[in-house]
Amino acid sequence: MIQWLAEPGLTHFLIVSAILFSLGLMAILSKRNVIMVLMGVELILNSANINMIAFSRFTDLGLDGQMIGLFVIIIAAAEAAVALAIVLNIYNRFRSINLDEISLLKG
């Protein structure tokens, strides 16, 4: 056990990413502020990215894993910009960003 703890390998990084994923899930499920939910999504994307890059370091995947991680970061940037524009529109219309109050499909 001590030996296993003293040499960080693939499993250690995967466990860190699993804990980050569950924290992001917790933020998405329990918060009612749209921006907190967005931050939870960012945490989940980061945990997925840690997985990709850990596999590229420790297995035969090679640099393809880092490439996928790079594209995840690009998509996350686009997602954050569009999502915050949508949040600003929602705030302009409903005067609130509480998810429980935004319940109309037709504004």
Add this chain to the structure above:
Amino acid sequence: MELTTILFYFFSIATIGAAAVMVFSKNIVHSAFALMFSLIGVASLYVLLYADFIAATQLLVYVGGILILILFGVMLTTQGRSFDYKTITVNLVPASILSLGVAALLIFVFVKTDWMISEVAEPDQTIYDLGMLLMGDYVLPFIIAGVLLLIAIIGAILMATRLSSQSIKNENIE
């Protein structure tokens, strides 16, 4: 104990601790700053995984870009006083049970699986190889990502400008 091991535990505890502060903090600005430390910790984990270019990109894009966007979103969408950046927490018990269950399941699977680990040689730098891959095998996804970013920028600007003209119209009517 090797230096790498100590650094790994330091950065993973910093990352997870900052993420926990982000989730359980009541003040949304505190959450945003905790998210910043968490993202920096993830970038250091990338350095430990020999991914220097990804780590630099993570710092530039996440800490320099997305976090600033989130802080702007917080400031633009808060009514009332500035010390009132509160966030409401609901469903605490079911959410905790579900996320603890997911974490336990994932960790169980990760520990029990027999991964095919192969020893990869330590690269000096990855930027050259990543650039060759981007201009070679990955040129189509690269171009599509560029077009996607362009569309995202145009869409975000369109929504934001429609927002300002709408509020001006409403003020004129009132």
